Structures are given as C-alpha cells and as structure tokens.
Amino acid sequence: MQLTSHLYRALENDELYIEYQPQVSLKTGKITGVESLLRWKHPQLGLISPSVTIPLAEKTGLINPIGEWVLETACRQNKIWQDMSIPPILMAVNISASQFKNPLFIKQVEQVLKKTGLKPEFLEVEITESIAIMEFAEIVGKLIEIKALGISIAIDDFGTEYSSLGRLKKLPIHRIKMDKQFVDGIGQNHKDQAIATAIIDLGKSLGLSVVAEGAEFEDQVAFLKTSQCDEIQGFYYYKPLNAAAIEKILKNEE
Numbered sequence: 001m002q003l004t005s006h007l008y009r010a011l012e013n014d015e016l017y018i019e020y021q022p023q024v025s026l027k028t029g030k031i032t033g034v035e036s037l038l039r040w041k042h043p044q045l046g047l048i049s050p051s052v053t054i055p056l057a058e059k060t061g062l063i064n065p066i067g068e069w070v071l072e073t074a075c076r077q078n079k080i081w082q083d084m085s086i087p088p089i090l091m092a093v094n095i096s097a098s099q100f101k102n103p104l105f106i107k108q109v110e111q112v113l114k115k116t117g118l119k120p121e122f123l124e125v126e127i128t129e130s131i132a133i134m135e136f137a138e139i140v141g142k143l144i145e146i147k148a149l150g151i152s153i154a155i156d157d158f159g160t161e162y163s164s165l166g167r168l169k170k171l172p173i174h175r176i177k178m179d180k181q182f183v184d185g186i187g188q189n190h191k192d193q194a195i196a197t198a199i200i201d202l203g204k205s206l207g208l209s210v211v212a213e214g215a216e217f218e219d220q221v222a223f224l225k226t227s228q229c230d231e232i233q234g235f236y237y238y239k240p241l242n243a244a245a246i247e248k249i250l251k252n253e254e
C-alpha cells in the first residue's frame with residue numbers, strides 16, 4: 001500500500017512530531033506528568049492518526065526506528081524543560097508490544113537516557129495488555145529489568161482486555177491507567193461507574209497509583225476526586241498540546 005512507502009520517508013522528512021497531554025494530580029491540582037502522543041503530518045493527506053500510523057509501523061517493522069525516535073524526542077524534551085528550572089515532571093511514552101518484545105529494547109532505553117541526560121525517575125513506559133503475546137515469565141523478567149533501571153511502568157487502557165488479577169499482582173508496575181470507557185460511564189451507567197470505583201480501590205490496595213483517562217466533565221472529575229483517584233488525564237484539564245504550549249503552562253504553574 002502506498003501509505004507504507006510514505007511512512008518510510010516520514011521520519012527523514014520531519015513529518016512526525018509529538019504532542020504532550022498533561023496529567024493533573026487531584027490532590028494538588030498541579031501537573032505531575034505528560035503523555036507523549038505521536039502525530040504524523042503528511043504533506044498531502046494532512047494529519048494522520050496514530051491509530052493508523054502505529055499499526056502500519058508495526059506491520060512494516062518501522063515501529064523500531066519510529067518508537068526509538070519518539071522515546072528520544074520525548075526524553076530530550078523533558079530534559080529541556082528541566083534545564084529551564086521548571087519543576088520536574090514525568091514523561092510517559094507508549095511502547096507497543098513489538099517494541100517491548102524486541103531483545104534490544106532495554107539497551108535502547110538505557111542509551112536514550114544516557115544520550116539525553118534524563119534521569120530514569122522522570123521516564124515512564126506505558127504498556128498495554130497486548131504484550132500478552134509474550135510468555136508471562138518473559139514479560140515479568142523484562143519489567144523487572146526496566147524497574148531496576150529506575151524507570152516507572154504503567155499499564156495503559158486498563159480494564160479493556162482480559163485483565164487477569166492473578167497476573168496483575170505479579171507485575172512489577174507503578175501505575176494503572178483506567179480506560180476512558182469507565183470514566184465515560186460516571187453518572188451515565190451504573191456498571192461502568194462501579195467498575196471505575198473498583199479499579200481505583202484495586203490500585204490503592206495493590207499500592208499502585210491510578211490515572212483516569214479521558215475525563216471531560218466536571219461531575220466526572222468530582223466523582224474521581226471523591227473516589228480518591230490520584231490523577232486525571234483528560235480534556236477537562238488539557239488536550240494534547242505542542243511542546244511550546246506545555247512550556248508556557250508549566251512556567252505559569254510555578
């Protein structure tokens with residue numbers, strides 16, 4: 001397909017960039033981190049969604065160079081903000097299953113940290129339940145190595161696939177990101193709302209922090225606050241924004 005050959009050139013042609021969506025602490029009201037989100041601006045076709053780009057990159061093997069580019073660009077950006085004496089925040093980077101599976105992945109991450117000078121405690125990798133294509137023991141082994149580097153680990157889209165609780169308790173992770181579908185149900189659907197509460201309580205009892213994704217309305221935020229959810233990433237606070245816009249917001253927060 002033609003889009004594939006365009007993606008080959010996208011990296012070289014500087015058509016890829018990153019937007020950053022803030023995560024806000026419900027305790028302090030301050031930004032504690034941002035998630036990096038890939039954007040592709042094609043010269044003729046315009047903006048192409050990562051839900052197209054990422055699967056295409058996975059199919060063609062381009063996920064490795066593109067994923068590495070995202071990781072490096074996001075880490076470098078976080079270091080740039082820190083060098084401006086802005087209070088340090090966490091940079092969350094999505095890692096697709098095939099990147100995670102790559103035997104060179106951990107080396108890549110170490111090299112990026114070294115190259116950019118970002119301390120590991122300011123990086124978080126987001127993985128999804130799709131990594132279950134690997135043997136469970138292999139997943140745990142890899143996560144232990146990542147954790148040992150001092151990097152934070154989050155499970156993204158939590159609750160959407162076969163979230164085995166027996167497995168969850170064995171994963172050396174720091175955070176869970178509750179999927180938007182449960183946040184959408186707050187005040188709308190009593191089952192989704194009950195699951196939202198249960199996910200927060202589960203996180204608490206396992207010693208994990210919980211980020212709620214995709215909160216758009218005040219009543220959702222109020223409910224999540226009462227339920228003692230830790231952070232919110234959603235349009236209610238901020239949409240994904242370019243680096244310059246984030247810099248302004250972070251400077252104004254001081």
Ligand code: G
Nearest residue numbers: 036037038049050051054070094095096240
């Ligand atoms: O930003 P948006 O809602 O359009 O993102 C759509 C999907 O693409 C999300 O599920 C997100 O996790 C994924 N995504 C965005 N950026 C990246 C990236 O750099 N790497 C990977 N693997 N997935 C990404």
Ligand code: G
Nearest residue numbers: 037094156213214215216233234235236240
């Ligand atoms: O799947 P993942 O969590 O990585 O992707 C996050 C995606 O969710 C981003 O593409 C982001 O644009 C989108 N998103 C974040 N907050 C909201 C929100 O409040 N409403 C909607 N519709 N999308 C959101």
Ligand code: MN
Nearest residue numbers: 035094126156
């Ligand atoms: Mn994510």
Ligand code: NA
Nearest residue numbers: 156157179213
């Ligand atoms: Na998600």
